[in-house]
Amino acid sequence: MASHKNYSQRDRKHLDADAFKSPENFETNNVNELMLKSFDDMKDKWREYCSYFRHYPDHFLDFTSSPDSKIQLYFYQRIYLRIMLRYRKVYLTATRGTSKSYLQNLAYILKCIFYPKTRLFICAPGKEQATKIVSEKLDEIFDHYPMLKSEVKDISLQKDYIRVIFHNGSRYDVVQMSDATRGGRRFGGAIEEIADKKFNGDVLNSVIIPLMANNRTSMSGSIDPNELHKSEIYITTAGTQQQFAFEKLREVYNEMMDGKSAFCIGNSYELPCLYEQLDIDFVEALKDSPTYSIMDFMREYESLWTGSSSDSLVSDEKLNKTRIVGVAEWEHCGSENIEYVLAYDVSRNEGDENALSCLVVYKITPKSNGNYIKEVVNIFSMEGQHSQLQAKFLKQKVNEFKASILVIDANGLGVSVVDNLVLDLDDGNPPYSVVNDDRYDKYQAENSIPMVFALKSQNKETRESDMINHFMQTFAKMDVGLLKSPHEGIKDLEKKTKHKIKDSDEISRLQIPYVLTDILCEEIMNLKYKQSGNDTKVERVSSRIKKDKFSALMYGLFWIHLKEQNNKIQPAFVSNVLDYLYIS
Template sequence: MTKLKTFLTAIFCVVRCILFPGTKIVVASGIKSQAREVIEKIDDMRKDSPNMAREISDLKTGANDSKVEFHNGSWIKIVASNDNARGKRANLLIVDEFRLVDLDVISRVLRKFLSTPRQPKYLNKPEYSHLKERNKELYLSSAWYKHHWSWDRTKAYVSNMIRDKAYFVCGLPYQMAVKEGLLDIEQVRDEMSEGDFNEISWSIEMECLFYGESEKAYFKFEEIDQNRTLPFPLYPPHFYKKLPKQNTLKYETKKDGEIRLLTADISIMGGSKNDASVFTIIRLIPNKNGYQRQLVYMESMEGGHSSTQGIRIRQLDTDFECDYIVLDTNGAGVSIYDALVTPLIDIERGLTYDPLTCLNDERMAARCSYSDAQARIYSIKGNIDLNSEAAMSLKDGFRKGKIVMPVNEQEGRGLLQGVTGFSKLQVEDKVEFEKGYVQFSLFINEMINLENISKDAKIKLQESGNSRKDRYSSVAYGNYIANQLERELLADSSSSDEDYNFFYSSF
């Protein structure tokens, strides 16, 4: 629905500037490139409209100088949504994707632009003095989660609207785009039938519905979302080769003491909304408190033969220089494990991967018949106790800020637009980069749909409706192993301190 929103906003701005000479419009956004899209849309429209083109004296779409100027003195300019925007003046303020803008910036900076209203000369005549104008504010956004201040602001505006004040609130759901021929209904049906279709994201983005998690939800959106602080995911190395060499976005090699986990929740049979294999890359960065867990990459695979999934795991294992593979070996995961403990031939890359074996379960290790296999697989066999501990430690990790992941996809798209060469990529390649953010939004949606159905001290989580928990399981089990590695790290650190203190006191 972003295209429809931007299209209507561009038309409104042009009409306003032409019919009301001397109008000053400022467009701000949580992402500056998003605000620039209004100017770009006007540029597209004037190419097909000679009448519009005659009204415009200058138009620029540069990253740092986007504006439209009209012969009648009206103009449209873009500003950043931060303290540096102070001092601007406008008759009309448009804040695009306003939920991404800090509320304090809106109140202290952006709304202060609206000082002196437009002063047409006819107001100097007594008979027209009653026609003075008010400055206007226009806030645009997709819906979001109800914990956010944008939901409270929306309710406040609706309340003023129904009390007949000068407020107006409306939603533009996907049905409107279908009716106007801007969205194909068959495309909508296909998207809604996909195995990884997410109802929450759809209702937020396409149906204009704010979402609030269930009262029974074990994980709360706010305590998870606050940890979306990483500007970029970590992509497989070949992703970066699509960009020019001089760009600032590069593959990050391992830091001193860093451990990387590839954690997998497995499904063999595809086609069900509750069936998908999910592979997650977790970086464990050592600090004074143990390890910071950085969730940097995630991908899902609908079903797939065990050898196919095994090869994909080894590809990711190699690409990200992983130290350990955390594998759910209950049920279908056993067949993937059996594939990993034998040599795997990767025809796509022309490689043969050496067999691996288990390092934490003797019975699973016995399934490997190669004596020289590296012990790099953690076998996870979920049960009531383990699953409860995994859930509690994951919740605790988010509350304490020990687990971080990439920012949301709207912010991510804005950051990617600033990467040299990204705008020139093929659409398919851009989508692959953006998926690095979208996967973690889907992960969060899964988590806030999990309800604790246990009636005792143990945590037992269950999906609500047709939602799934593959991404949750992948991360929860990875974090479970991260806790074990952290205990080993802290124990080693403590032993080293004791050895040093003993040596120092003896000396």
């Protein structure tokens, strides 16, 4: 490969200046003839170079850069760049610090130069988002490779739009992911952050991809059969396997495995850390942080698509649509027709930092048909403690919410918590009685409160398989409301109270239920169901993610379901009694 030094020699880069000093060659026609003759002499070599650079774009950058260039591509960046120009469909799942957007924009700038009159686009969930990405990356690219900028005729930049026009008639711009884009024509496109939850897969399939219906016509006026038409490049961090983004990834992957012009590639944080593009200490600190989500780390830094797709417990879309509860509650709201149901999953004994007990607070509002509007208004989580301390904590929450029932996991270690709940612990905590297990009747005192529903998964009435099936049906119908994201929750709280919360400690405290709801959703997305005969079970995709919050949520949902069934039986029974009395 010729070096930059060879390329910059006068006989390689310019016509012989002496030829222009001769009076007989000074006329324009003579100069043009010399230029044409020079080009004719080099035509075969130019063809070879053009073909070579289309396959080795990184060598083109080396060839046209000065020795004191501000950037030298890393090995993996060279590989990624070659893939983007050699394959029709490319799907890159990469962590932060990989320079994935930089490489995609560099690839399309080069493609616009290599293929005259081509038209390429980029889109993202938000038009302003795409414009910002292109604008920032173009500044970096032209700073690193000044010769590329000399190929640009004009750049039009607005708040939500950017268009780059090249001297050879090529164009690169931002398109909007909406029906307004319908009818346009492009020859290739890049789709940024397809795993974003705001990304609309239907718009991509019905509006964006049809933009590339036609092939580029070469300068000879015909279609080049060797050109890769309709280029698609997908650039994203990982998401969940229930998303449209994962379906598209699987589509490109299957095409690659079938030998088509497609390539799936990705990397975790180790790669950019190896080249000091990412601080390994920062990443490790995030990984060990107790407040940073394991699922977020897996997606953002390990490039792992979390959850299960074909046998997922709940669809990602429907789970997100259930997050409609704006304001978390910390006590009974005061309304007489409102009931609160507490559901508790018991952790293992203290000492296991990963073992957490979880209390889910339901607010249920009766409907005319015997069912309830079900809302999760708070979640409490605590490390494994002595069963007596857990019992006191539960009694405190029963008092605060004036709960009508406490549904508790009475399997294994949960038995000891139930044993303490039925005791008279102190003056402020009278004993409870168990409403569904007469084996506890011998502990019942005169002041015992009928409060505990001791749930045992092996009992016929509360089989685990039935609870799992009901859980799946509930979310399929979106028949429960979960708390919104922390940011949205605080905004709704401020709107309700008409008070701006400025104290950071207070914000952190108020955000806890919303953060725990985020973790709850991650637990749900990490579960897949397994059918064994007539039994349904759940399995964790990643063993690092627990399911205590999911279990507590499931227990409460099932108890409410039993109560709804009972409500529908009672009116029929009363009606039969009244008919009997009337006839008599």
